Amino acid sequence: MTVAQQISIGAPIQHSRSLRQRIADNRWVYLFMLPSLVLTLMFTLYPIFASFYYSLFQWSGFTSAPHYIGTLNFSEVIVDKQFYNAFKNSFIFMFCSVPIKLSLALVIAIVLNDRALRLAPIFRTMFFVPVVTTTAIVGIVMTFIMSPFNGPINMIMLDLGVIARPIDFFGDPKLALYSVVGVEIWKWLGIPMIYWLAALQTIPASLYEAAEVDGANWWSKFAYITVPLLKPFAVIIVLITAVGTLNVFALAMTLTGGGPYFASEVMEVYIYRTAFGAANSLTLPRIGYACAAAVYFGLSVMVMATLQLFGARWANKERAGMSAAETTADGE
Amino acid sequence: MSAKRKMTRRDFLKTASMGSLGALLVAQGLPLAAQDAVINIVSSGADITSDPVTFRWIDSGDQKAVFWNAYFAEYMEAHPNVTIQYDALPWNEIAQVVPLGIRNGTAHDVYQRPLSVTLAQAVNEGWVAALDDIIPDFEAWKASFPGGVFVEGITGFNGKTYSFPATSNKRYGTHLLYNVAYLEEAGVDPQAGPMSADDFVATAKKVTENGAGRYFGFIMGGNQVNRWGAIVREFSRMAGAISMSVGNFDVDLSTGEIPYTNPLYLEAIDVLLRLRDDGSVFPGTLSMNAPEARARMPQGAAGMILQGPWNIPIWLRENPDFDFNIAGQPLLDPPTLAPITVGPGGSNEIHVNAAASDETKAIAGDIFHYLGTYEGQVAWATLVGAADPAIFAEAIAAADMQPLERNALLMFNEQVRVGPSQIVRNADTAAVNLELRPVTPNLAETVQGIYTGQIDDAAAALADLAGRADAELDRAIAAAAEKGADVSRDDYVFPNWDPYQDYGEDKYAEL
Structure with a gap:
C-alpha cells in the first residue's frame, strides 16, 4: 500500500471530526506554528493593510492626523511617467535576470551534483558566499570593482584589448540598469543553485543507471530524465526567483540610486523616493502617495504569486504522478 | 592661502588620541589640557539636577560633531551625574528618527528639525518647547546675538522663540x-x-x-x-x-x-x-x-x-x-x-523637545546659553571652523582657525x-x-x-x-x-x- 493510499483511507475518519476536535488533536502543530504566524501577521499582513489604508490619505508621516483624500493618490500615481518608468524597469530587470540566473544556476547545480566532483562542497560554498554577504556592502564594493577609473574589471578588459575606453557601468544610462542586473545575478546565484541541487537530488540514481545500461549519452540522460523530472520543481523555482528579483532595493540604491536620470530606477526605489527621498528637500515626504504606488506594485506581484500558487498545485500533481509511477515500477 | 600648516589644537588632539601624547607634549610644548583651553564649562545659572540623569541630543553631525564630542566630554566631567548621549545622523535619518521618536515618546531632548518640517508645523504639533522659559536670562542672551538671527516667523511665533539657529548660514x-x-x-x-x-x-x-x-x-x-x-x-x-x-x-x-x-x-x-x-x-x-x-x-x-x-x-x-x-x-x-x-535666521536650527523632562530642559538651557556667550562662540569657531560658521563675527576673528578656513569665511562675508x-x-x-x-x-x-x-x-x-x-x-x-x-x-x-x-x-x- 502506498502512502497516498494510506492517507486516502484515513481521510474520511479525519473529516468526520469537528474543526475544534481536529485543532485539539493537532494542537502542538498549531502551537509551533504560532510564532511564525504572529510574525507574519505583524510584518507581512499588517504592512499590506496599513499600506492600503495610508494610500487613502495625504500624510507626510510627521503629523499625528493624516488628511483623508480618498483615491486621489491612486489617480495621481497612474498618470505619473516616473511610475511607469520604474514599473517598466522592474520588469525589464526581472526578465533579464531570471533566465540568466536560473540557467547559470542549473548548469552549476548539475556540475556540483556530479558525485565524481570531490570538491563540490567547496565550490557550492563559494557560489553561496555572495548570498550571505550584506547587500549594501556588495553594492559599495562593486562600485569600486566596476569603476571606470582603475576598477579591476575595466583594467582587465583594457589590458586584454576588449575595450578601447573604460566603461562607466553605473554612470552610463544605457548600461546602468543592466549592470545592476549583472551584480544582482552574481549576488543571488547561490539561491536557485541550492534549489536546483535539492531538486536534482530527488531524481533516483537508478534511472540514470538504467539509461546508461541502455546506452544513453549525457545529453539523452539530461533531455529525457533530468529535464522532465525537474519540470515540476522548475515552475516553483522560476516563480520564487521572479518574485525575489523584484525586490532589489538595497542593490539598486547602493549601486546607482536609480540614476542616472531615472535610468535604473526600479519600483522599490521609486516608492522610497516618493516616501522618504524628499527628506533633503524642503518638501514633505508623501507617505500616502508612495503607499498608493506600492499597492499597484503589490497587486502586480500578487498576480505573480497567484501564478505561483497554481504552479505549485500543478507541480504537486506532477510529483504525485511521479511517485505513483515510481511505486508502480517498484511493485512490478 | 596655501595649506602648509603649523601644529594646531586639532592636530594635537588627533595625534594625542593616537597614543603619542607624552612625546608630543614634550616636543611641541603644548599645555596638557589643550581641549580645556578651548572649552570652559561655566554655569549659566540653570538649575542643574544633582540626581543621575541621561540627556540625549541628535543632530546632523559633520564638523559639528567635533565640537559636541569635545564639549559634551567636558560637560560630563563638570557634571558627573549627567550622562550625555550624542547621536550624529545624516539628514535623511533625522527625517525618520525624530518624527518617529516624537510619536512614540522616545525623542531626544534636543534635536534638529527635519528639513522638510516647518517651524510652524513643529509648533502646531507641540513638538518644540519655547526657549524663553528654558534658557537662563533669556532676553539678555537673545540680545547678545546680532540682528537677523532671531526672526519672527522663522525662529518663533507670537513673541515666543522656539528655534535656535546654532550657526550662521552665510556660506555656499x-x-x-x-x-x-x-x-x-x-x-x-x-x-x-x-x-x-x-x-x-x-x-x-x-x-x-x-x-x-x-x-x-x-x-x-x-x-x-x-x-x-x-x-x-x-x-x-x-x-x-x-x-x-x-x-x-x-x-x-x-x-x-x-x-x-x-x-x-x-x-x-x-x-x-x-x-x-x-x-x-x-x-x-x-x-x-x-x-x-x-x-x-x-x-x-x-x-x-x-x-x-x-x-x-x-x-x-x-x-x-x-x-x-x-x-x-x-x-x-x-x-x-x-x-x-x-x-533669514541662521542654519543648524536646534530645538528642545516639548516632552522632555524639566531636568533635561534645564541642561539644554545651560548648553544653549553657552553658545550665546563670547567664549562659546570662540570655542565653536575654533573647533568647527568654516564648515558651520559661528554667528559672532568677533568670535570668528578671535578663534584659533586655519588660514584657509578664515579665508573661506571672509569670502562668504563678501559673496553671501x-x-x-x-x-x-x-x-x-x-x-x-x-x-x-x-x-x-x-x-x-x-x-x-x-x-x-x-x-x-x-x-x-x-x-x-x-x-x-x-x-x-x-x-x-x-x-x-x-x-x-x-x-x-x-x-x-x-x-x-x-x-x-x-x-x-x-x-x-x-x-
Whole structure:
C-alpha cells in the first residue's frame, strides 16, 4: 500500500471530526506554528493593510492626523511617467535576470551534483558566499570593482584589448540598469543553485543507471530524465526567483540610486523616493502617495504569486504522478 | 592661502588620541589640557539636577560633531551625574528618527528639525518647547546675538522663540577647491582674481592634458543628484539670475516668477557640457557621490571640485600633505558677481523637545546659553571652523582657525547676503510649504539628464520645468487658501529686493 493510499483511507475518519476536535488533536502543530504566524501577521499582513489604508490619505508621516483624500493618490500615481518608468524597469530587470540566473544556476547545480566532483562542497560554498554577504556592502564594493577609473574589471578588459575606453557601468544610462542586473545575478546565484541541487537530488540514481545500461549519452540522460523530472520543481523555482528579483532595493540604491536620470530606477526605489527621498528637500515626504504606488506594485506581484500558487498545485500533481509511477515500477 | 600648516589644537588632539601624547607634549610644548583651553564649562545659572540623569541630543553631525564630542566630554566631567548621549545622523535619518521618536515618546531632548518640517508645523504639533522659559536670562542672551538671527516667523511665533539657529548660514556649497600643484602646472592662479567660466573650462582641459590619464581637470559627485542643481543654480545666481528656494524649486522673489527660462541657466549647463565634451571630467563622476568625489581630490585624481567649506577641515585633518586652496565659484559673466542669497535666521536650527523632562530642559538651557556667550562662540569657531560658521563675527576673528578656513569665511562675508522670505512677510505661507509637492524631475535631475544625453533639448526641458514648478506653486497656494490660509502669489513678490544688500526689517516695512 502506498502512502497516498494510506492517507486516502484515513481521510474520511479525519473529516468526520469537528474543526475544534481536529485543532485539539493537532494542537502542538498549531502551537509551533504560532510564532511564525504572529510574525507574519505583524510584518507581512499588517504592512499590506496599513499600506492600503495610508494610500487613502495625504500624510507626510510627521503629523499625528493624516488628511483623508480618498483615491486621489491612486489617480495621481497612474498618470505619473516616473511610475511607469520604474514599473517598466522592474520588469525589464526581472526578465533579464531570471533566465540568466536560473540557467547559470542549473548548469552549476548539475556540475556540483556530479558525485565524481570531490570538491563540490567547496565550490557550492563559494557560489553561496555572495548570498550571505550584506547587500549594501556588495553594492559599495562593486562600485569600486566596476569603476571606470582603475576598477579591476575595466583594467582587465583594457589590458586584454576588449575595450578601447573604460566603461562607466553605473554612470552610463544605457548600461546602468543592466549592470545592476549583472551584480544582482552574481549576488543571488547561490539561491536557485541550492534549489536546483535539492531538486536534482530527488531524481533516483537508478534511472540514470538504467539509461546508461541502455546506452544513453549525457545529453539523452539530461533531455529525457533530468529535464522532465525537474519540470515540476522548475515552475516553483522560476516563480520564487521572479518574485525575489523584484525586490532589489538595497542593490539598486547602493549601486546607482536609480540614476542616472531615472535610468535604473526600479519600483522599490521609486516608492522610497516618493516616501522618504524628499527628506533633503524642503518638501514633505508623501507617505500616502508612495503607499498608493506600492499597492499597484503589490497587486502586480500578487498576480505573480497567484501564478505561483497554481504552479505549485500543478507541480504537486506532477510529483504525485511521479511517485505513483515510481511505486508502480517498484511493485512490478 | 596655501595649506602648509603649523601644529594646531586639532592636530594635537588627533595625534594625542593616537597614543603619542607624552612625546608630543614634550616636543611641541603644548599645555596638557589643550581641549580645556578651548572649552570652559561655566554655569549659566540653570538649575542643574544633582540626581543621575541621561540627556540625549541628535543632530546632523559633520564638523559639528567635533565640537559636541569635545564639549559634551567636558560637560560630563563638570557634571558627573549627567550622562550625555550624542547621536550624529545624516539628514535623511533625522527625517525618520525624530518624527518617529516624537510619536512614540522616545525623542531626544534636543534635536534638529527635519528639513522638510516647518517651524510652524513643529509648533502646531507641540513638538518644540519655547526657549524663553528654558534658557537662563533669556532676553539678555537673545540680545547678545546680532540682528537677523532671531526672526519672527522663522525662529518663533507670537513673541515666543522656539528655534535656535546654532550657526550662521552665510556660506555656499559650490566654491572652488583646487589642487595647487596641478593648477600651477597648468599655469593658472585662481588667487589672481575671480576665474571666469571660460577660464575654468580651459584650466580643466589643461590639467587633464597634463594628467595624461593619471588625473583630470574636474570631479564631482554626480551620483548625488542635488550637486548638479547646486552648481548650475549658483553659476546662474552669481551671474544675476537671483532666486530663493521654495519647495524643491526656485523662485525669483523680485518678480515671483520661476527663473529657469533665464538664459543664464542654459549658459551654466553649457559649462558642464563643455567640461564633458573636452574629456575633462573624472571618469566615473556619474557613479560616485559627493563624499567619494571629495575623497578622490587628496588622492590626486582631479585638479578642481566645486564643493563647500566642510571639505576644508576634513582634508586638513585627514590629508595633511594635500596642498590645496580655495577660491570663489567661477563666474559666468565676469565681472558680474551677484551675491548668493540665503534665508533669514541662521542654519543648524536646534530645538528642545516639548516632552522632555524639566531636568533635561534645564541642561539644554545651560548648553544653549553657552553658545550665546563670547567664549562659546570662540570655542565653536575654533573647533568647527568654516564648515558651520559661528554667528559672532568677533568670535570668528578671535578663534584659533586655519588660514584657509578664515579665508573661506571672509569670502562668504563678501559673496553671501540675506534674501527675503515670504514666511517672514506672511506667516500663513508656511501653510503653502505643507502643501507643496516635489516637482519631478527637478532642476538637479534635469541637469543630470541633459549631461548624460537623456534629454536632448535643454531649453525645452528647462521651460517645461519652469511650467511645472509654476503650476505646483499655484496649486499649493490654492490648496493652502482653501484650508484657511490667507496667502496669494503676491506674497512671493519683493520688488524692492536688491541682492547686493541684506534684506532686513526696513525692507519688509517698505512693502
